[in-house]
Every structure is written in C-alpha cells, then in structure tokens.
Amino acid sequence: MTRKIDFDIDLHHLARVEGHGNIHISVRDGRLAEATWAVVETPRFFEAIVKGMSAERVPFLTSRICGICSISHFLTSIRALERAMEIEPPEDARLIRLLAMHGETLQSHALHLFFLAAPDFLDAPSVLPIMQSHPDIVRAGLLLKELGNEISITTTGRATHPVSLVLGGISKAPSKEQLLRLQSMIAERLPALEEASEFFGTLSMPDFVRETEFISLRNGSTYPSIGGQLVSTDGVVREEDEYLQMTNEYLVEFSTSKFTKLSRQSSAAGALARFNNNFDLLHPRAKAAAAAFGLEPACHNPFMNNIAQLVECHHIMEDAAMLVDRLLDADLRDIRTPYKPKAGKATGAVEAPRGILYHHLETDEAGKVVKADCIIPTTQNNANIHHDLHALVEQALQEGRTEQEAEKLCVMLVRSYDPCISCSVH
Amino acid sequence: MNHLGFELTRVLIGSFDFTCCEGCQLQLANKEATLPEFLALVDIRNFREISSERLDDYDIALVEGSITRSDEIERLKAIRARAKVLVAFGTCACFGGVNSLKNRIPQEELVREVYDGKVIETMPSMRIGDIVQVDLSIPGCPVSKDEVERIMVGLVTRSAATLPKYPVCVECKQQLNTCLFDLGEICLGPITRAGCDAVCPTGKTACLGCRGPAEDINYPSFVQLVKDKELSAADMREKLSLYNGFGGYLDQEN
Numbered sequence: 128m129t130r131k132i133d134f135d136i137d138l139h140h141l142a143r144v145e146g147h148g149n150i151h152i153s154v155r156d157g158r159l160a161e162a163t164w165a166v167v168e169t170p171r172f173f174e175a176i177v178k179g180m181s182a183e184r185v186p187f188l189t190s191r192i193c194g195i196c197s198i199s200h201f202l203t204s205i206r207a208l209e210r211a212m213e214i215e216p217p218e219d220a221r222l223i224r225l226l227a228m229h230g231e232t233l234q235s236h237a238l239h240l241f242f243l244a245a246p247d248f249l250d251a252p253s254v255l256p257i258m259q260s261h262p263d264i265v266r267a268g269l270l271l272k273e274l275g276n277e278i279s280i281t282t283t284g285r286a287t288h289p290v291s292l293v294l295g296g297i298s299k300a301p302s303k304e305q306l307l308r309l310q311s312m313i314a315e316r317l318p319a320l321e322e323a324s325e326f327f328g329t330l331s332m333p334d335f336v337r338e339t340e341f342i343s344l345r346n347g348s349t350y351p352s353i354g355g356q357l358v359s360t361d362g363v364v365r366e367e368d369e370y371l372q373m374t375n376e377y378l379v380e381f382s383t384s385k386f387t388k389l390s391r392q393s394s395a396a397g398a399l400a401r402f403n404n405n406f407d408l409l410h411p412r413a414k415a416a417a418a419a420f421g422l423e424p425a426c427h428n429p430f431m432n433n434i435a436q437l438v439e440c441h442h443i444m445e446d447a448a449m450l451v452d453r454l455l456d457a458d459l460r461d462i463r464t465p466y467k468p469k470a471g472k473a474t475g476a477v478e479a480p481r482g483i484l485y486h487h488l489e490t491d492e493a494g495k496v497v498k499a500d501c502i503i504p505t506t507q508n509n510a511n512i513h514h515d516l517h518a519l520v521e522q523a524l525q526e527g528r529t530e531q532e533a534e535k536l537c538v539m540l541v542r543s544y545d546p547c548i549s550c551s552v553h
Numbered sequence: 554m555n556h557l558g559f560e561l562t563r564v565l566i567g568s569f570d571f572t573c574c575e576g577c578q579l580q581l582a583n584k585e586a587t588l589p590e591f592l593a594l595v596d597i598r599n600f601r602e603i604s605s606e607r608l609d610d611y612d613i614a615l616v617e618g619s620i621t622r623s624d625e626i627e628r629l630k631a632i633r634a635r636a637k638v639l640v641a642f643g644t645c646a647c648f649g650g651v652n653s654l655k656n657r658i659p660q661e662e663l664v665r666e667v668y669d670g671k672v673i674e675t676m677p678s679m680r681i682g683d684i685v686q687v688d689l690s691i692p693g694c695p696v697s698k699d700e701v702e703r704i705m706v707g708l709v710t711r712s713a714a715t716l717p718k719y720p721v722c723v724e725c726k727q728q729l730n731t732c733l734f735d736l737g738e739i740c741l742g743p744i745t746r747a748g749c750d751a752v753c754p755t756g757k758t759a760c761l762g763c764r765g766p767a768e769d770i771n772y773p774s775f776v777q778l779v780k781d782k783e784l785s786a787a788d789m790r791e792k793l794s795l796y797n798g799f800g801g802y803l804d805q806e807n
C-alpha cells in the first residue's frame with residue numbers, strides 16, 4: 128500500500144561511520160523523488176603528495192590514508208612496489224604479513240560489528256549503554272578486538288600504522304614468546320567468538336535484496352588476502368595490473384569520493400563480496416557459522432555484510448592459529464631481501480577489511496615514485512550504496528513504513544557497508 | 554569515582570575530526586583491557602565516529618586532523634567557543650602532519666591531478682593552533698593511548714599533565730636496541746620528543762619524528778652527525794618533512 132506522504136530525510140555527517148557522509152532522501156506524494164549518498168569529506172590528495180618520495184618511505188605515507196586499515200594500505204603499497212622493482216620477500220616475511228592482515232581485519236570487523244552496527248539493532252545511540260545492558264556481549268567484542276590488535280602489534284610493532292613492515296620483507300620478526308602468547312590468546316578467545324555469533328544470531332537483518340555484482344580477489348587456493356586475480360560474480364576475471372578495467376572510476380557532482388562500476392550500474396566489495404566469490408575456500412568452521420545464519424553464496428542482501436564479517440572472524444581465528452603454528456616452526460632468520468631501487472610500474476591489490484584495495488605505483492631508476500593511483504574499497508561501494516538507498520526507500524514505501532522507519536533503514540544500510548569515508552576520499 | 558579520598562567527577566569530553574585518517578580517535582577505543590577504566594574517567598558527550606548522540610556540553614574537546622577547507626574553520630571555532638580545554642590531538646592537529654606535504658604544491662595543481670579539473674575546494678593544510686587557541690597538545694601519528702590515559706588522569710585529578718622533554722633516544726636506549734645509525738640508517742630519535750616508547754626503532758625502523766622536536770635540541774649537531782656518518786642529506790630531509798614537525802628547522806637550513 129502506498130500512502131500519499133511527503134518527507135525529506137537529510138542526514139548530515141552520519142554518525143558511527145568513519146569519515147563524513149550525508150544521506151539525502153526526498154519523498155513526494157508517496158513516491159521516491161530523490162535518494163543520494165554524498166561524501167563530503169575533505170580530500171587529502173595522497174596521489175599527488177606521494178610523488179617524488181623514495182619507495183622505501185612511501186608505505187609510511189600511504190598507511191596514513193586510513194587509521195582503521197593502515198596495515199592494508201601499507202602492504203598494498205609494498206606489494207605494488209615489490210612487483211614494480213621485482214623484489215621477492217622471503218617466505219617467513221610473507222607469512223608474517225598474512226598474519227598481520229588477519230589481525231587488522233579482526234580488529235576492524237569487531238569494531239564495526241560491536242561499536243558501529245550493534246547499537247542499531249538494540250536501539251542504542253552507541254556501544255556505551257550496551258556496556259551496561261549487555262556487558263557479556265560487549266566483553267566478547269572487546270576480547271576479539273583486542274586479539275586483533277595484539278596480532279597486529281606482534282607482527283608489525285603497533286596496532287595502527289605499522290612500524291616493522293618494509294620493502295623486501297619485515298624489519299623485525301616476532302619473538303617465540305610473543306608467538307606463544309598469541310597461540311594461547313587465540314585458543315582462549317574462541318568462546319568469545321561463539322558468544323558473539325550467538326548474539327548476532329538473535330538479531331534479525333532487514334529483509335532487502337537488490338541484485339548486484341560482487342568484486343573481490345581470488346587466488347583459487349586460499350581465502351583471499353594479499354594479491355590474486357580480480358573476479359566478479361558476473362563472471363569477469365582480470366589480472367591485478369588490469370585494475371582500471373575492473374573499477375572504471377567516474378566523478379559525480381554531489382560527492383568528493385568517486386564512483387565505480389563494472390558490468391552493471393554499480394558493484395560491491397567487502398566481506399560479502401569475498402564470501403560470495405570464495406565460499407569454497409573458507410575454513411570448515413567458518414562455513415558452519417555461515418550455515419547457522421542461513422548465509423549462502425551468492426547473497427544479495429547488503430545487510431548480510433554484517434554476518435559475512437562475523438563468518439570471516441571464524442575463518443581468521445582458524446587461519447591465524449595455523450599461521451602462528453607455522454611461524455613457531457620457522458627459524459625467522461631470513462626475513463628481509465635486500466634490493467636495489469629501479470624503474471618499474473605495477474599494481475598491488477589486497478583485500479582490506481572493507482574490500483579490495485588497489486595501489487598502482489610507478490618508480491624511476493632511483494626508486495622515487497613518479498606516479499600513483501589508489502582505489503579504495505569504499506569508493507567501489509559508493510554507487511552500490513547510492514542505488515541501494517533508492518531501492519530500499521521504494522521498498523519501505525511499498526511496505527507502508529513511516530518516515531522514521533525509512534530513515535533508520537537507510538542509516539543501517541550505509542553502516543552495513545562499514546564505509547571508510549576519509550579513506551575513500553584520501 | 555574517588556581519588557585519595559576526594560570525590561572526582563568524570564570529565565565531559567567531545568572528540569572531533571577534521572582532515573585526517575581518524576587513526577588518533579581510533580586509539581581511544583584501543584587498549585581494550587583498560588577501556589572500562591578509561592571510560593570511567595570520561596563522559597563522552599560528542600563523538601560522531603562511535604555515537605549518534607551529539608551533545609554540546611563538553612568541557613574538553615579532543616581535536617584531530619588538520620584544517621584544509623573553509624567550512625572546517627567555522628566548525629573548529631564553534632568547538633573552541635564551547636570547550637573549556639581544547640586539545641590538539643595527534644600529529645595532524647599539532648603540526649599539520651602528512652597533510653602538510655600538499656603545501657609544497659600549488660593547490661590548483663593538486664585538484665587538476667586528482668579530480669580532472671572538477672571544482673574542489675581545498676587550501677594549504679593548517680595546524681589547529683593556526684586557527685584557534687590550543688590549551689594542550691598530544692602529538693603522535695597516531696597518539697599513544699598510554700600517554701592519552703596519563704593525560705586524562707591528569708585532567709581528572711587536576712594535576713599537571715606534561716609531555717616528556719627528552720628525546721626518543723632515551724627511551725630507545727632503555728629498550729637496549731642497537732642504534733640504527735650504527736646500522737647505517739638515519740634515525741630522528743636524537744631530536745624527536747619521547748613518549749612513544751621508541752616504538753619505531755624498537756621495530757628496527759627509523760624514527761620519522763612524528764612527535765615533533767624534543768625540548769632544547771641541538772639541531773646543528775644532528776645535521777653534523779648525519780654528515781660525519783656520510784649518510785644522505787636528501788634522506789634526512791625527506792624524513793624531517795614527513796610530519797611537518799620540524800618545519801622551522803628545515804627552513805633555517807635553506
């Protein structure tokens with residue numbers, strides 16, 4: 128039933144998301160007149176300021192694109208530069224980097240699920256009142272977030288903005304004691320993850336489906352993290368260096384963050400995209416967790432990105448434990464390959480917590496960066512969020528929902544994408 | 554809350570972000586083990602990144618980021634007018650941070666390069682202190698949560714909250730690290746303000762000076778050290794410019 132109502136929803140600087148974004152919805156005569164997702168973040172021009180900098184220093188700068196996924200940015204620049212200058216990092220350094228990615232993603236997913244998303248489902252303005260009303264749940268979330276940070280500290284020297292990742296490998300390996308500590312922390316915190324999953328099982332995700340194209344990395348042998356082919360649920364397969372054909376960035380009038388598209392008017396990246404493209408490569412426990420939520424590939428409900436993040440936490444716990452065991456067996460002596468700077472160009476693609484992240488870097492003979500291009504996961508979700516808002520409000524009107532209900536659904540939708548807005552503008 | 558038998562009230566805080574990566578604000582939610590104790594000290598009135606409740610009755614404003622657009626100036630002034638204590642929170646806020654690297658390039662050129670000529674408003678990066686009065690600075694890219702906790706306790710107990718005056722080398726030596734200069738690398742530890750536990754040299758990476766200059770540093774002797782060790786002056790300058798903490802010293806040289 129469609130009622131003849133008029134309303135405007137204007138949400139300026141949306142709360143509980145990273146960065147500054149606005150939602151504007153306008154309904155006239157019971158019909159949707161306009162729905163926009165506008166990013167109003169101030170640009171920082173990273174692609175321009177990185178020029179002229181030595182390759183060695185570049186990751187320290189690009190990591191500052193994002194405070195939540197700094198390890199991903201650091202490693203994406205490193206991957207681009209190592210490919211450009213043909214540097215092969217030693218195997219043990221590769222393992223440590225993979226573990227570092229797990230730490231960051233666990234921290235980021237826990238932050239999103241408990242601090243940013245959960246309050247909507249419990250009608251709270253923030254996690255603070257939930258600390259009183261559901262102390263055990265918040266405690267479980269904090270235990271997972273702390274574990275994520277601890278993994279990052281052990282592998283990179285710091286939770287935010289890594290210090291010991293370097294071109295050619297890593298500058299310092301974790302000690303046996305640190306790795307043993309991680310080993311027991313992971314085992315001890317599995318019950319916290321079970322508790323978290325049980326809690327999210329009691330929440331109901333809004334029923335909304337809009338078919339889209341999901342893009343992620345895929346390597347065919349492990350759940351994606353650093354490098355691989357670029358694939359989509361519409362059957363597109365490309366190589367890392369062909370990233371431009373995968374993203375097709377364009378400018379829109381109302382946003383300082385660009386939009387992207389591939390086979391359709393929009394596409395999506397992130398946990399749900401990785402899940403949809405790589406379900407077969409998840410650890411059995413993560414598959415079981417997905418089954419418990421009724422989550423199957425390909426799922427086109429964007430609200431289920433929350434659940435896909437939780438499923439990934441299960442995978443991370445298992446895979447991180449395996450990596451720690453392998454590192455405990457390794458001697459961790461060969462951790463850094465020396466290199467000579469040289470001219471080259473290459474793309475690095477990494478699955479950051481919020482989706483596929485590309486840095487394309489070109490160096491001159493002295494190893495100085497002469498050209499840079501960064502495409503951020505949230506940028507690749509902007510168009511999808513924008514078109515989802517349209518479809519979601521239309522559905523809400525069809526269902527005869529009130530303005531307040533429609534508004535709540537809109538903000539929950541945007542938060543489900545876990546947008547990282549300052550990162551997307553960079 | 555009780556301290557030495559005195560009843561204490563939680564400080565009302567607001568946390569605000571300008572042009573930056575928001576990594577400093579994120580540290581407020583880190584160090585999960587002591588988060589409940591930290592939250593017992595502060596009453597969060599306004600913190601968009603984690604709460605949809607936005608109240609204007611804060612006493613302490615933590616201000617993160619640098620200023621690069623005119624609407625940010627107005628927003629910052631309004632925050633200054635409401636806050637009793639305004640804290641420049643993190644390196645971007647204190648020194649301009651990595652955003653200052655754009656100040657070397659004409660702003661129109663930046664826009665042309667990144668936005669293909671679309672009209673985008675931007676201006677050279679300014680520190681928070683360039684626009685409003687700053688009562689307290691907490692540097693770091695990102696800030697160290699340990700230091701933030703210490704300073705918050707200081708604010709709650711109305712005791713002095715100061716930063717270390719000595720350089721990073723002091724903390725580095727306490728950790729018994731091999732000096733990076735002995736490994737042939739320039740490290741800004743001798744001239745940078747401590748307070749981060751020398752986290753970078755402890756990870757075998759050079760200090761890049763994110764916390765800005767220590768007090769009473771001997772800059773000429775640092776430059777001499779780099780020369781004596783026959784290390785690259787260009788590398789030294791690249792390191793010194795990354796966070797804009799040493800702007801004045803670099804200018805002296807030119």
Ligand code: SF4
Nearest residue numbers: 576577643644645694
């Ligand atoms: S100081 Fe560093 S960590 Fe803090 S907001 Fe600025 S760039 Fe991010």
Ligand code: SF4
Nearest residue numbers: 722725732733740742
């Ligand atoms: S490594 Fe750096 S901080 Fe440590 S002693 Fe040497 S110069 Fe100082």
Ligand code: SF4
Nearest residue numbers: 749753760761762763
């Ligand atoms: S060692 Fe230097 S660059 Fe690293 S955190 Fe400390 S002051 Fe900043």
